[in-house]
Amino acid sequence: MNETDLKQETEGLRRQIHFHNYRYHVLDAPIISDYEYDQLMERLRRLEKEHPEWITATSPTQRAGAPPSEKFQKTEHPAPILSLSNAFNLEEIVAWYERILKLDARISTADFVVEPKLDGLTVVLHYRQGNFVQGATRGDGSVGEDITANLRTVHSLPLHIPVEKSVLQVPDYLVVRGEALIWLDDFEELNRRLSEAGERTYVNPRNTAAGSLRQLDANITATRPLKLLVYNIVFSEGDVPPTQWETLNYFRELGFPVSDRVQYCKDLDSVLKACEKWVQIRDELPFEVDGVVIKINNLELANDLGYVGKDPRGALAFKFPAREVTTNLREIRVNVGRTGVLTPYAVLEPVEVGGVIVRQATLHNFDFINEKDIREGDRVLVKRAGDVIPYVIGPVVENRTGNEPPYIPPDNCPSCGEVVECIPGEVAWYCVNANCPAQLVRHLEHFVSRGAMDMVGLGIRIGQQIIEAGLVKDLADLYTLKKEDLIQLEGFAEKKAENVLEAIDASRKRPLSRFITALGIRGVGEVMAEDLSRRYPDLDHLSRASLEELEMIEGVGPNIAAAIVDWFHKPANLNLLEKFRAAGVWPVNDQAGGAEPDRLLLSGLTFVLTGTLPTYSRDEAKELIQNSGGKVSSSVSAKTDYLVVGEEAGSKLQKAKQLGVATLDEAGLLAILGKLKID
Numbered sequence: 001m002n003e004t005d006l007k008q009e010t011e012g013l014r015r016q017i018h019f020h021n022y023r024y025h026v027l028d029a030p031i032i033s034d035y036e037y038d039q040l041m042e043r044l045r046r047l048e049k050e051h052p053e054w055i056t057a058t059s060p061t062q063r064a065g066a067p068p069s070e071k072f073q074k075t076e077h078p079a080p081i082l083s084l085s086n087a088f089n090l091e092e093i094v095a096w097y098e099r100i101l102k103l104d105a106r107i108s109t110a111d112f113v114v115e116p117k118l119d120g121l122t123v124v125l126h127y128r129q130g131n132f133v134q135g136a137t138r139g140d141g142s143v144g145e146d147i148t149a150n151l152r153t154v155h156s157l158p159l160h161i162p163v164e165k166s167v168l169q170v171p172d173y174l175v176v177r178g179e180a181l182i183w184l185d186d187f188e189e190l191n192r193r194l195s196e197a198g199e200r201t202y203v204n205p206r207n208t209a210a211g212s213l214r215q216l217d218a219n220i221t222a223t224r225p226l227k228l229l230v231y232n233i234v235f236s237e238g239d240v241p242p243t244q245w246e247t248l249n250y251f252r253e254l255g256f257p258v259s260d261r262v263q264y265c266k267d268l269d270s271v272l273k274a275c276e277k278w279v280q281i282r283d284e285l286p287f288e289v290d291g292v293v294i295k296i297n298n299l300e301l302a303n304d305l306g307y308v309g310k311d312p313r314g315a316l317a318f319k320f321p322a323r324e325v326t327t328n329l330r331e332i333r334v335n336v337g338r339t340g341v342l343t344p345y346a347v348l349e350p351v352e353v354g355g356v357i358v359r360q361a362t363l364h365n366f367d368f369i370n371e372k373d374i375r376e377g378d379r380v381l382v383k384r385a386g387d388v389i390p391y392v393i394g395p396v397v398e399n400r401t402g403n404e405p406p407y408i409p410p411d412n413c414p415s416c417g418e419v420v421e422c423i424p425g426e427v428a429w430y431c432v433n434a435n436c437p438a439q440l441v442r443h444l445e446h447f448v449s450r451g452a453m454d455m456v457g458l459g460i461r462i463g464q465q466i467i468e469a470g471l472v473k474d475l476a477d478l479y480t481l482k483k484e485d486l487i488q489l490e491g492f493a494e495k496k497a498e499n500v501l502e503a504i505d506a507s508r509k510r511p512l513s514r515f516i517t518a519l520g521i522r523g524v525g526e527v528m529a530e531d532l533s534r535r536y537p538d539l540d541h542l543s544r545a546s547l548e549e550l551e552m553i554e555g556v557g558p559n560i561a562a563a564i565v566d567w568f569h570k571p572a573n574l575n576l577l578e579k580f581r582a583a584g585v586w587p588v589n590d591q592a593g594g595a596e597p598d599r600l601l602l603s604g605l606t607f608v609l610t611g612t613l614p615t616y617s618r619d620e621a622k623e624l625i626q627n628s629g630g631k632v633s634s635s636v637s638a639k640t641d642y643l644v645v646g647e648e649a650g651s652k653l654q655k656a657k658q659l660g661v662a663t664l665d666e667a668g669l670l671a672i673l674g675k676l677k678i679d
Helices: 003-026 034-050 090-103 105-109 184-196 205-213 244-254 268-284 299-304 366-372 437-447 460-468 475-480 483-487 494-509 512-518 526-535 539-543 547-551 558-568 571-582 618-627 651-659 666-673
Strands: 074-076 112-118 121-128 131-137 143-145 173-182 226-236 263-265 289-296 315-319 324-336 342-353 356-362 379-383 391-395 606-610 631-633 642-645 662-664
Touching (some): 034 324, 090 105, 090 268, 112 244, 112 268, 112 315, 121 205, 121 226, 131 143, 173 184, 205 226, 226 244, 244 299, 342 366, 475 494, 512 526, 512 539, 539 558, 547 558, 558 571, 606 618, 618 631, 642 651
Parallel strands (some): 606 631
Antiparallel strands (some): 112 263, 121 131, 121 173, 173 226, 324 379, 342 356
């Protein structure tokens, strides 16, 4: 590109960024993700660095935010409320360190503090004689919006300091910076209540927090589950701590809420290790973060380093790989699951999310599509968290052209063409054709999975092959496969065929609970299957169970009981069971109904597992608990009896402490059972 083109690109980037700043900071309605915004800013900074003569006073690189909303009175900050420059990998952190080391030799012995980069709304809080007198948004970094009345409704904000326990001297005038945000659990509960009341639900916690604090009616703000965390002193008329680490402890002593996930780092190597770990544990936090902030601990040294434009040199934001981006929804397609459930999914214009190229994302169900008014051709916001399947959050309505028609769910199964049905009271639509080809593939995938019959090496691709070749017409046909059948398939040699057949044969020894799980009865998962296997010695006895009898089992409600009875009353399923019996796949639990004492030792107790245990895998520990009568849940609640804790335990441990839930290590669990791990 020639210089004229580059200058035009620079001006265009400024216009784009100003527009997105306005939507993000003023309207609380962004139409691009943070990642896309960061990319625009990085490109503009590069161009201005190469051509400093092009920098203008109104460039987005020369300011910290956007103009405040006209709805609120303006308030001038006593010191600039600045943003930070970003690093997107460890190499850029090292480059930042080397730059500031050249400016000041003291950096070679500097220590650091690493804090979560909170994804909420920045607030500036003013205290005089220990009383909260004013609160404002960041605005453009120099002037913000006065939202004092709204901030007073946030219960975690101290209206008076010091608290009675504090023996510290509080400055006559103290201004602190913090972040207002909504915890993830609170956000889900808020959306659930709004949905039940027939009101509009929210897309993400950050926008909800920002919108809640910028209501003209503080009574509305008071209904939102807002929380506050503070992290910086903006201005003080009096002595304050000389380091960031001491400042955070100072805040705690005064009664301010401070994140407990802050980490002290003695040198750069410790910082780099901390950042690597943060990428791994980000999903364990109770609130959303999009990175961490690296701060020089010595505040005088940090201040002496000065600024680059409006960015202080003494701190750096390390941004995590993006997990929320916008892209185009090309098409809405429908999958048919193993129970006949029709599940819609989005075909997307490929986009990178968290280091992975995403082409498809879940749309949950047809009610979700209708509620969010998601349409083919929409620009949509997509999120990917950890190993969770990417999902569509909602449409960016402002980007519509008017040519996007509302989505209409299919009347017929996309696999077999049969008319679909909806059970009253459920959101799911079903294909009730037992011979639907798509269901057989999904049934087989579930049947051979690790938590069911555990046929190692027999995945969905091989399943599709043997079904398409006509070798398997139902699940019992797996046990009649021969080596000569498999060798004829593409990609199969003699050894691969032998491995698959060995895995199938080994599955004959699976216990009754696994077999019940593998059958795929609607509503019957691993825990329920374990309960049923303790009550009934085999499938003959279970098939004769009545609705009333099943409902007497803890955890079995009317819908699950009806699904079990219905499954065993279908002729096709009874024929399938007879084929299993003929193939020698008929596990029996001789202890059912009268188990030995240690089998029910944990009966009535609920366990949650977190972290890495020293000798048992997560699945082994889960099976050990279930085989002894206990239940294993995925989340900690007031109903949890024990949290089994391993190394690198996450937020579950913190929640257990808050709820007073007892904790055990692996040795403690084995002590309860009177067992030892025997290799």
